Amino acid sequence: xxxxxxxxxxxxxxxxxxxxxxxxxxxxxxxxxxxxxxxxxxxxxxxxxxxxxxxxxxxxxxxxxxxxxxxxxxxxxxxxxxxxxxxxxxxxxxxxxxxxxxxxxxxxxxxxxxxxxxxxxxxxxxxxxxxxxxxxxxxxxxxxxxxxxxxxxxxxxxxxxxxxxxxxxxxxxxxxxxxxxxxxxxxxxxxxxxxxxxxxxxxxxxxxxxxxxxxxxxxxxxxxxxxxxxxxxxxxxxxxxxxxxxxxxxxxxxxxxxxxxxxxxxxxxxxxxxxxxxxxxxxxxxxxxxxxxxxxxxxxxxxxxxxxxx
Amino acid sequence: xxxxxxxxxxxxxxxxxxxxxxxxxxxxxxxxxxxxxxxxxxxxxxxxxxxxxxxxxxxxxxxxxxxxxxxxxxxxxxxxxxxxxxxxxxxxxxxxxxxxxxxxxxxxxxxxxxxxxxxxxxxxxxxxxxxxxxxxxxxxxxxxxxxxxxxxxxxxxxxxxxxxxxxxxxxxxxxxxxxxxxxxxxxxxxxxxxxxxxxxxxxxxxxxxxxxxxxxxxxxxxxxxxxxxxxxxxxxxxxxxxxxxxxxxxxxxxxxxxxxxxxxxxxxxxxxxxxxxxxxxxxxx
Numbered sequence: 262x263x264x265x266x267x268x269x270x271x272x273x274x275x276x277x278x279x280x281x282x283x284x285x286x287x288x289x290x291x292x293x294x295x296x297x298x299x300x301x302x303x304x305x306x307x308x309x310x311x312x313x314x315x316x317x318x319x320x321x322x323x324x325x326x327x328x329x330x331x332x333x334x335x336x337x338x339x340x341x342x343x344x345x346x347x348x349x350x351x352x353x354x355x356x357x358x359x360x361x362x363x364x365x366x367x368x369x370x371x372x373x374x375x376x377x378x379x380x381x382x383x384x385x386x387x388x389x390x391x392x393x394x395x396x397x398x399x400x401x402x403x404x405x406x407x408x409x410x411x412x413x414x415x416x417x418x419x420x421x422x423x424x425x426x427x428x429x430x431x432x433x434x435x436x437x438x439x440x441x442x443x444x445x446x447x448x449x450x451x452x453x454x455x456x457x458x459x460x461x462x463x464x465x466x467x468x469x470x471x472x473x474x475x476x477x478x479x480x481x482x483x484x485x486x487x488x489x490x491x492x493x494x495x496x497x498x499x500x501x502x503x504x505x506x507x508x509x510x511x512x513x514x515x516x517x518x519x520x521x522x523x524x525x526x527x528x529x530x531x532x533x534x535x536x537x538x539x540x541x542x543x544x545x546x547x548x549x550x551x552x553x554x555x556x557x558x559x560x561x562x563x564x565x566x567x568x569x570x571x
Numbered sequence: 572x573x574x575x576x577x578x579x580x581x582x583x584x585x586x587x588x589x590x591x592x593x594x595x596x597x598x599x600x601x602x603x604x605x606x607x608x609x610x611x612x613x614x615x616x617x618x619x620x621x622x623x624x625x626x627x628x629x630x631x632x633x634x635x636x637x638x639x640x641x642x643x644x645x646x647x648x649x650x651x652x653x654x655x656x657x658x659x660x661x662x663x664x665x666x667x668x669x670x671x672x673x674x675x676x677x678x679x680x681x682x683x684x685x686x687x688x689x690x691x692x693x694x695x696x697x698x699x700x701x702x703x704x705x706x707x708x709x710x711x712x713x714x715x716x717x718x719x720x721x722x723x724x725x726x727x728x729x730x731x732x733x734x735x736x737x738x739x740x741x742x743x744x745x746x747x748x749x750x751x752x753x754x755x756x757x758x759x760x761x762x763x764x765x766x767x768x769x770x771x772x773x774x775x776x777x778x779x780x781x782x783x784x785x786x787x788x789x790x791x792x793x794x795x796x797x798x799x800x801x802x803x804x805x806x807x808x809x810x811x812x813x814x815x816x817x818x819x820x821x822x823x824x825x826x827x828x829x830x831x832x833x834x835x836x837x838x839x840x841x842x843x844x845x846x847x848x849x850x851x852x853x854x855x856x
Contacts, residue, residue, distance in 0.1 A: 386687035389707040390608045459690025463610040463697070494602030497610055497694075514690065542687065545608050563604075 270332025270371065271296060272480075273325065275317050275361060277310075278303040280440045281376070281469060282337050286310055288473050293480075296329055298322055299338065317357040326368040333372040333480060336361050339413060341378075341443045351409050358413055362420050365427050372428040374479055376472075377414045379433040379489055380444075381407060384462070384542040391547040394433070394487040404535030406444075418487065430479040432472070434490040435546060436539075438566050439469030445539075447531040449570050454507045455521075455532075455540075457514040461499045462543040467492030468561030468569065478555040488555075491548035493563045498540065505567045514541065576629065583628050584621045592675045593617055597644075600715045609708070610697035613677070619699060620669060627666040631659075631764065633808040635667050636847070640812045641758055643674055647718040647815075648750050650836055651760035652739055652844060653728030656788050656801045658682075660765040664720055665699075667810055679712055680720040685785055706745055713753040721746045723833070730774055730786030736766040737844055739837055744826060747833050752822035759813035759839035763847030767854050768803035806854050811843045 272289060276282045277297030286307065289295055296311045297303065303312050311329075315321035317338050325331075338357060340350040358375075365373050382392045383399035398414060400407030414431060421429040436445035445466065448454065467490060475490045502509050518537060524530035551557040593613050600607045605614050627633050641647070654660060658680075665678040681704030687693045702708050704721065712719055722728055723742035731740060750757050771788035779787035792800030816839065818832050 386693075387684055387703060387705065389705055390702075391707075391711050457690070459692075459694060461610075461694040461697075463606060463608070494604050494606070495608065496602075496604045496606055497612075497698075500604065500606075543610065 270294075271329060272333045272335060273298065273329070273331045273370075274335045274337060275299070275357075276336075276338030277306075277312065279337060280442070281437075281472070284439070284469055285335070285337070285473055285476065288477070293333075296325065296331065298325055318353070318360050322360065323364060326364045326370075331368065331370055333374065334361065334365055334370050335374045335376075335476065337376050339376070339410070341410075341441070354409055354413050355416065358416055362416070366424055370427060372430070372480070372482075372485075373417075373420075374430040374432065374476060375414075375417045376476070377417070377431050377433045378410065378437070378443075379435045379465075379546045380536075380539065380544065381411050381414055381433065382544050382546065383407070384539045384544040386542055388542060388544055390543070390545045392489070392545060393547050394489055394550060403538065404533070406533060406535055421486065428483070428485040430485055431487045432475060432479065432490055433487065433546070434467050434472045434475065435465035435492060436467065437469060437472055438466045439569055441469065444533055444536045446570075448536075449502075449505065449507070451530075451532065452508075454502055454509050455517065456499060456502070456509050456511050457517060457537070457540050458511045460514065460541040461497045462539070462541060463495050463545065464498050464501055464539075464543070465491055465495045465545060466501065466563070466566055467559065468566045470565075471559045471561050474560065475551060475555075475557050478551070478557055481555060484555055486550075488551040489546040489548040490551055490557065491546060492559045493561065493566070495545060496563070501563070504563050505570055580625050580629055583625050586621065586624065589620050589624055589670070590617045592669055593620060595674050596669070596677045600717070607700075608711075609679075609700070609702050610694075611677075611679070611700035612698050615698040616700075619695075620666070623662055623666050624670060626659075627663055627670060630805050631663060631803075631808040632805075633663055633667060633810060635671050636809065636811045636850075638667070638671055638812060640814055641668070641672055641676075642718075642756065642815060643672065643676065644716070646713045646716050646753060646755045647676075648713070648746060648755045648757045649678065649718065649720045649760050650746060650757055650840065651720065651722055651762055652737075652766075652840055653722035653724045654731055654736065654762070654766040654768075655803060656730060656769040656771055656790075657803065658729060659768065659803050660762040661701075661720060661722070663765075663808055664760065664762065664810060668718065676718050678720050679717050681709060681722075683726060683785060685783070706749060709746075709749050710753060713749065713755050723837075726785040730771060730788050731766075732771045732773060732788075737763075737848065739841060739844075742833050742837050744829050744833055747818070747829050747836070748822045750818065751820050751829075751832075754817075756815040756817045757836055758815050759836055759843060761811045761813075761840055761843035761847050762808065763811065763844060763851060764806040764808040764854070765803075768806045769801050804855075807851065807856055809847045809851055811847045813839050813843050 278299035401411040790800035
């Protein structure tokens with residue numbers, strides 16, 4: 262496959278005011294004209310970024326497509342914060358994404374990039390290793406949070422096949438660590454990090470900057486399909502926490518699982534109990550495809566990720 | 572107890588040669604932090620292997636025959652008879668590859684589906700390079716030119732009852748399909764001695780279901796010491812390696828044809844078992 266130089270058309274970022282959206286904007290706005298849609302404000306937005314305060318499900322979102330010729334849509338407006346998950350987020354994520362997909366077709370958007378996650382392959386005792394992009398997404402089996410995001414990923418995958426005229430990219434990075442509010446980052450920010458006694462799965466994490474890098478690479482014309490994105494070398498969870506200088510508490514899982522549910526419901530604790538399987542079993546993905554096809558290579562080490570959490 | 576045995580045990584436990592041998596094992600598939608994708612860590616094993624070596628040299632007094640037949644590099648599949656109630660045979664085979672093969676190789680055993688669900692055990696097994704025995708995992712390791720150990724008898728082999736000792740149980744066909752697909756030579760192996768290390772009178776199925784285990788062996792000692800009755804007796808181990816077999820065929824062939832190839836391997840293991848039984852002087856000597 263021969264790839265042309267980076268496209269320079271207008272990029273629309275949905276969910277631009279989220280923490281990852283803001284980070285991405287700061288990396289993109291010098292090379293591309295950037296337009297953003299979000300319900301939330303983006304106070305310190307760069308001057309050249311056009312921000313539309315709108316819900317992606319609304320008619321006003323369509324107006325953005327109608328008034329601006331858009332080459333690329335980067336769809337980040339997916340609620341990942343486990344604390345806010347519920348019927349509301351379910352509707353928002355699926356109805357909103359559906360709307361964006363429709364708009365992409367109707368207004369001739371050239372490329373669509375969706376940020377999904379590699380956690381969707383699910384962690385279970387018999388999860389195979391080196392999960393490639395065609396592995397089944399099993400995370401939904403146990404958690405409602407996962408079910409939501411699996412459905413969203415599938416929605417975009419079938420869109421990829423139904424609409425070959427839109428270059429669709431689905432990025433599945435491993436546990437994204439950074440300023441974002443997602444389960445792994447919340448877990449690592451806990452003052453005392455719980456470990457399940459006797460379980461020490463090997464884990465993969467990725468620095469938010471490397472996700473930005475992968476996203477930029479997929480902007481290359483011609484790049485399409487599903488890509489797993491890995492970070493620095495995988496290490497056991499206990500080694501990772503030691504590298505991060507975290508104090509850990511080892512708890513037996515038989516006591517801890519019911520307790521974690523209780524604490525989660527009462528708001529004492531920010532790690533969703535549905536995700537406890539990720540502390541027990543490994544979910545190792547293989548990102549050979551993006552490395553080979555787009556020349557991706559992580560630039561941030563585990564030490565860099567550690568400094569994000571301090 | 573023979574005088575001097577304590578000194579010998581301590582000497583093995585402190586043997587600097589063991590760590591040096593682990594350092595010589597290929598690190599081709601390890602990342603910068605010394606782990607592979609399955610969580611295997613040779614550095615962790617430096618604290619485990621000396622303990623295993625004590626059992627290898629002084630408790631089971633393992634005698635290895637025809638070690639020179641084992642390829643020292645490239646993808647290899649060791650296929651052995653399975654027995655002993657606890658997977659000591661796997662541990663001793665792994666130890667023989669580290670302690671008696673030159674250059675030493677790391678043996679990656681394929682384990683039961685039950686193992687990764689257990690706390691402590693799952694972590695321990697993963698660090699020691701043991702891998703859940705799915706075809707995908709096995710294929711990935713063979714493509715990484717690793718040396719794999721599989722027991723095609725599976726759970727039926729390890730928990731066989733006393734009256735069935737040295738009778739090979741039906742073999743699974745999965746290993747053969749993988750060997751054909753990846754062009755891997757198969758080394759048949761016989762472990763003699765392990766079949767007598769624990770006396771399984773009968774397999775208590777109801778109790779097995781209760782604890783979620785594949786089997787619940789009841790030994791003569793079970794009424795007195797419970798699960799400790801499974802601990803192996805100090806039998807003398809003989810490990811016999813056969814000539815590597817490079818089989819050819821279609822990996823997706825029907826079961827009948829694959830079965831014929833599997834029987835060749837089973838037959839080779841059977842002859843090695845007979846050879847081992849003939850050359851030993853007794854169960855404990």
